[in-house]
Amino acid sequence: MEYFIELFLGGLTRGSIYALIALGYTMVYGIIQLINFAHGEIYMIGAFTALIVAGILSMLGWNPVAILIIASVIAVVYSASYGWTIEKLAYKPLRQAPRLSALISAIGMSMFLQYYVLLAQTSNFLPFPSLIPDFKFMEPIEHIVRSSEIVIYITTAIVMVFLTFLIKFTRIGKAMRATAQDRDMAMLVGIDVNKVISFTFIIGSATAAIGGVLVASHTGQINYYIGFIAGIKAFVAAVLGGIGSMPGAVLGSLVLGMSESFFTGYISSDYEDVFAFLFLVFTLIFRPSGILGRSDTDKV
Amino acid sequence: MFSFSEIKKSLLISLWFMFLTFPIMVIRVNTIYKTIEWRWDRMIMVGVGSFFLSFLWRFFIGKKETGKKKTDTGEVQQLTWIQRLTENKKIYLPSLVAISVFVVLFPFVFSMYQTNIMTTALIYVVVGLGLNIVVGLAGLLDLGYVAFYAVGAYTYALLNQHFGLGFWTVLPLGAAMGFMFGVILGFPVLRLRGDYLAIVTLGFGEIIRLILENWNAFSSGPSGIANIPRPGLFGLHLSLHQNIIYMYFIMIGLAIFTIFIVGRLQDSRLGRAWIALREDEVACQAMGIDKTRTKLSAFALGATWAGMGGVMFAAKTTFINPASFTIWESIIILCVVVIGGMGSVLGVICGAMVLILLPEYLRAFSEYRMLLFGAILVIMMVFRPEGIISNVRKTYKFEGLKDNNKDNS
Amino acid sequence: MEPILEVKELTKDFGGLRALDRIDLKVHRGQIVALIGPNGAGKTTFFNCITGIYQPTKGEMLISPGGKEKKSLNGLKPNHVTKSGLARTFQNIRLFQNMTVLENVMIGRHCRMHAGIPGAVFRNPATMREEKQVVEDSYRLLEKIGLEQYVNEYAKNLPYGAQRRLEIARAMATEPFMLLLDEPAAGMNVKETKELDDLIVQICHQEKISILLIEHDMKLVMSLSDLIYVVDYGKKIAEGTPEEIKNNPDVIKAYLGEEVDA
Ligand SMILES: Nc1ncnc2c1ncn2[C@@H]1O[C@H](COP(=O)(O)OP(=O)(O)O)[C@@H](O)[C@H]1O
Ligand SMILES: [Mg+2]
Numbered sequence: 009m010e011y012f013i014e015l016f017l018g019g020l021t022r023g024s025i026y027a028l029i030a031l032g033y034t035m036v037y038g039i040i041q042l043i044n045f046a047h048g049e050i051y052m053i054g055a056f057t058a059l060i061v062a063g064i065l066s067m068l069g070w071n072p073v074a075i076l077i078i079a080s081v082i083a084v085v086y087s088a089s090y091g092w093t094i095e096k097l098a099y100k101p102l103r104q105a106p107r108l109s110a111l112i113s114a115i116g117m118s119m120f121l122q123y124y125v126l127l128a129q130t131s132n133f134l135p136f137p138s139l140i141p142d143f144k145f146m147e148p149i150e151h152i153v154r155s156s157e158i159v160i161y162i163t164t165a166i167v168m169v170f171l172t173f174l175i176k177f178t179r180i181g182k183a184m185r186a187t188a189q190d191r192d193m194a195m196l197v198g199i200d201v202n203k204v205i206s207f208t209f210i211i212g213s214a215t216a217a218i219g220g221v222l223v224a225s226h227t228g229q230i231n232y233y234i235g236f237i238a239g240i241k242a243f244v245a246a247v248l249g250g251i252g253s254m255p256g257a258v259l260g261s262l263v264l265g266m267s268e269s270f271f272t273g274y275i276s277s278d279y280e281d282v283f284a285f286l287f288l289v290f291t292l293i294f295r296p297s298g299i300l301g302r303s304d305t306d307k308v
Numbered sequence: 309m310f311s312f313s314e315i316k317k318s319l320l321i322s323l324w325f326m327f328l329t330f331p332i333m334v335i336r337v338n339t340i341y342k343t344i345e346w347r348w349d350r351m352i353m354v355g356v357g358s359f360f361l362s363f364l365w366r367f368f369i370g371k372k373e374t375g376k377k378k379t380d381t382g383e384v385q386q387l388t389w390i391q392r393l394t395e396n397k398k399i400y401l402p403s404l405v406a407i408s409v410f411v412v413l414f415p416f417v418f419s420m421y422q423t424n425i426m427t428t429a430l431i432y433v434v435v436g437l438g439l440n441i442v443v444g445l446a447g448l449l450d451l452g453y454v455a456f457y458a459v460g461a462y463t464y465a466l467l468n469q470h471f472g473l474g475f476w477t478v479l480p481l482g483a484a485m486g487f488m489f490g491v492i493l494g495f496p497v498l499r500l501r502g503d504y505l506a507i508v509t510l511g512f513g514e515i516i517r518l519i520l521e522n523w524n525a526f527s528s529g530p531s532g533i534a535n536i537p538r539p540g541l542f543g544l545h546l547s548l549h550q551n552i553i554y555m556y557f558i559m560i561g562l563a564i565f566t567i568f569i570v571g572r573l574q575d576s577r578l579g580r581a582w583i584a585l586r587e588d589e590v591a592c593q594a595m596g597i598d599k600t601r602t603k604l605s606a607f608a609l610g611a612t613w614a615g616m617g618g619v620m621f622a623a624k625t626t627f628i629n630p631a632s633f634t635i636w637e638s639i640i641i642l643c644v645v646v647i648g649g650m651g652s653v654l655g656v657i658c659g660a661m662v663l664i665l666l667p668e669y670l671r672a673f674s675e676y677r678m679l680l681f682g683a684i685l686v687i688m689m690v691f692r693p694e695g696i697i698s699n700v701r702k703t704y705k706f707e708g709l710k711d712n713n714k715d716n717s
Numbered sequence: 718m719e720p721i722l723e724v725k726e727l728t729k730d731f732g733g734l735r736a737l738d739r740i741d742l743k744v745h746r747g748q749i750v751a752l753i754g755p756n757g758a759g760k761t762t763f764f765n766c767i768t769g770i771y772q773p774t775k776g777e778m779l780i781s782p783g784g785k786e787k788k789s790l791n792g793l794k795p796n797h798v799t800k801s802g803l804a805r806t807f808q809n810i811r812l813f814q815n816m817t818v819l820e821n822v823m824i825g826r827h828c829r830m831h832a833g834i835p836g837a838v839f840r841n842p843a844t845m846r847e848e849k850q851v852v853e854d855s856y857r858l859l860e861k862i863g864l865e866q867y868v869n870e871y872a873k874n875l876p877y878g879a880q881r882r883l884e885i886a887r888a889m890a891t892e893p894f895m896l897l898l899d900e901p902a903a904g905m906n907v908k909e910t911k912e913l914d915d916l917i918v919q920i921c922h923q924e925k926i927s928i929l930l931i932e933h934d935m936k937l938v939m940s941l942s943d944l945i946y947v948v949d950y951g952k953k954i955a956e957g958t959p960e961e962i963k964n965n966p967d968v969i970k971a972y973l974g975e976e977v978d979a
Contacts, residue, residue: 116685
């Protein structure tokens with residue numbers, strides 16, 4: 009039983025992390041129907057920025073919690089800036105172009121950012137300081153779930169509530185939904201679509217940065233390639249849930265994280281990723297638009 | 309052009325990029341030795357560089373937009389230079405002869421190293437043309453194409469290892485295996501739409517790679533299979549140098565064969581259906597075309613070339629392991645198709661040449677080459693999204709009832 | 718004589734919305750039948766159900782091309798419906814824009830051709846003959862529809878009226894016994910509409926293809942139709958000859974508030 013709980017919580021951790029990345033994917037996809045391949049790199053850049061800030065501050069002897077907060081804020085600001093800039097440079101000129109062109113542009117951007125970080129920093133794994141303190145009250149269950157995992161759950165939940173509120177109740181949220189429904193129509197009713205798209209990238213990137221910082225301090229190491237792998241997994245999660253749908257992204261992430269965790273725990277850790285992809289394939293065969301995706305017949 | 313407001317704009321951009329690249333470019337912390345390295349010179353480089361590049365960027369964006377306006381208003385269908393070239397027999401034939409001579413002489417004029425790279429590029433021409441059927445003609449985004457390439461390569465390696473089969477026997481088998489896997493993997497996924505298809509094919513690509521990596525008894529796992537024989541020539545013993553030249557010519561032959569067959573497929577009842585499917589799926593079905601079958605045929609025929617290319621790849625490198633078949637490989641093949649110009653055979657050839665040769669010659673910039681490669685992809689797409697050769701598809705042209713035939717338009 | 722198309726109690730739900738509610742409809746050989754009703758009444762949905770693009774929630778759809786044996790359309794895929802002899806056009810033009818006019822019609826011929834992969838690769842005499850035949854047939858069809866001057870143009874470069882006609886040509890290339898036209902006159906000027914009127918009569922009388930027509934242009938509908946069905950909110954509210962429909966109070970009420978473009 010304890011093993012089951014351990015796997016369950018491990019799955020929850022994975023799922024939360026996938027969710028933080030998948031949300032950005034799904035938001036961008038919902039608005040401009042682009043698989044933003046560079047999204048994983050935004051996450052990675054968030055982690056690197058946090059590492060640099062945390063490195064400096066910890067040498068100055070600051071308290072870890074303060075470092076965590078400051079590093080996170082700076083990482084969020086930087087990732088959001090990168091997201092915004094990338095959209096302006098690599099995607100905006102391609103709004104009218106075939107979708108594949110935009111995808112290739114995104115792939116190019118992803119490569120560029122990976123090697124940019126590799127060249128400017130290093131190709132090795134860097135140790136990331138564990139900024140999340142071990143809570144006293146966690147001691148009795150520390151062998152099942154770590155403090156950093158608790159922080160990950162809570163943060164993910166907060167981010168999700170915040171995003172739901174943003175999309176449901178704010179002006180810009182409504183504009184985002186309208187743009188996702190029908191961009192031309194949104195333009196006609198006076199929504200500044202460019203602004204909405206920029207904003208979507210900013211929010212999505214900020215969310216990814218939070219994920220980056222949390223994962224880095226949970227796993228304790230980063231390199232230039234972490235974004236790519238996490239990005240693909242998160243994208244799988246987003247598609248699993250139904251791409252374009254935000255609750256879908258979260259649900260897909262949790263389902264993927266959990267099932268991966270149980271699969272590796274009970275069956276085999278070698279075939280973990282095989283399982284993840286097979287799971288995706290089977291889900292889509294039976295639900296071609298994902299778990300929560302609108303399975304609408306296209307209007308003809 | 310260099311008005312005050314332009315300069316101000318560029319200054320702001322340069323400031324923005326200095327801000328943006330500040331932590332990652334300038335600071336490097338070593339948490340073990342507790343040292344911080346500040347590299348301010350890089351910040352200046354970024355500032356100056358982005359200042360000037362932003363002028364260029366805006367200039368070209370402006371140029372692209374005015375160009376687009378012109379073609380929008382100007383009713384005349386402009387012929388591209390490539391169309392004019394193929395139209396005009398006086399230029400077309402001699403250039404064909406010149407290219408043939410160059411191709412034949414290439415391995416004797418250039419070094420072994422160069423010939424080897426060219427052979428690689430030719431493999432990409434073949435698999436690129438295969439993927440072009442799937443993506444360029446039928447409009448199915450396949451991100452797991454490399455799976456079929458791996459199937460071909462492992463078919464050769466394993467059949468050779470266990471049964472001693474030679475290259476020429478396995479080449480058609482590899483193609484058949486590619487086709488078979490295309491059907492098997494294609495069947496369940498082809499009812500998915502656009503990006504769902506993309507991610508599922510990506511998934512299949514990864515599944516095959518991961519199986520190869522983990523199923524040691526079958527594929528020798530990550531350590532791969534070594535000592536795969538190069539193609540034989542009637543049992544003659546060839547030196548390494550001779551063999552490289554021999555493989556070069558095999559690839560030339562295969563490439564010509566591919567161009568020939570793919571060309572014929574494209575200009576057939578099936579080829580028309582692929583293009584119609586790409587244009588409008590619903591209308592296509594309403595015209596009586598079986599969507600699933602048509603898609604499946606595109607998918608499987610595309611996979612066939614990948615299987616064949618895979619056999620050649622294994623024979624050329626004599627060593628394969630799962631690391632050769634990552635998602636990046638799929639992406640590079642996809643880029644060959646898109647950069648070259650989707651749907652166009654000539655485009656794919658150009659794409660393969662540029663994409664495979666470019667990184668090789670970018671070796672001068674050694675570590676910067678992948679960075680440049682990424683940047684070139686973005687720049688290419690921003691300024692020329694239709695690819696190097698914009699699609700000059702042959703269309704059926706009607707020229708009177710008696711002797712109608714097809715022609716380049 | 719059996720009707721060539723018989724629809725019984727056709728119902729289609731979209732979530733909570735009942736777009737079609739137990740619609741009955743019959744078309745006999747040689748007839749031009751019109752389906753009219755305000756926007757959003759469910760006319761296009763009706764076409765989509767018959768042609769296999771949507772699966773109806775309930776109801777039966779039968780064809781009987783020869784007038785004897787009946788065949789059910791329920792559960793058939795769109796391409797099989799077309800192959801059985803029902804061809805359609807779309808309300809919002811769905812041509813293959815980047816293919817030429819000739820190629821568009823050739824696609825229509827696809828389901829009546831046979832060449833497969835071996836034929837494409839080996840170009841055996843049968844395939845070559847077929848390929849030659851398809852170009853010729855397609856051209857002749859274009860002549861009939863009056864589009865031959867555009868034969869080598871890209872579909873996207875055609876004037877609007879010609880695009881609508883090309884959709885009809887493409888549908889006819891599938892050799893249907895019945896054509897379903899979804900608002901063929903939409904967006905056409907008076908002259909184009911008149912030409913369309915003639916074309917439809919010609920298709921029905923000379924080509925012996927029956928026609929089921931959705932149209933808002935009442936003048937066209939009244940002059941062409943043998944029989945008119947009126948739907949509103951997914952329900953059939955009337956059926957009859959043009960004379961009967963003109964004087965039906967329910968129809969007038971349904972169109973009240975919506976301008977009947979004459
Ligand atoms: N794919 C679909 N999904 C949801 N609702 C649909 C779909 N297709 C049509 N509808 C709805 O069905 C009703 C009938 O539409 P339609 O058949 O297009 O009307 P008409 O062609 O008579 O103008 C409309 O309310 C429309 O919104
Ligand atoms: Mg309609």
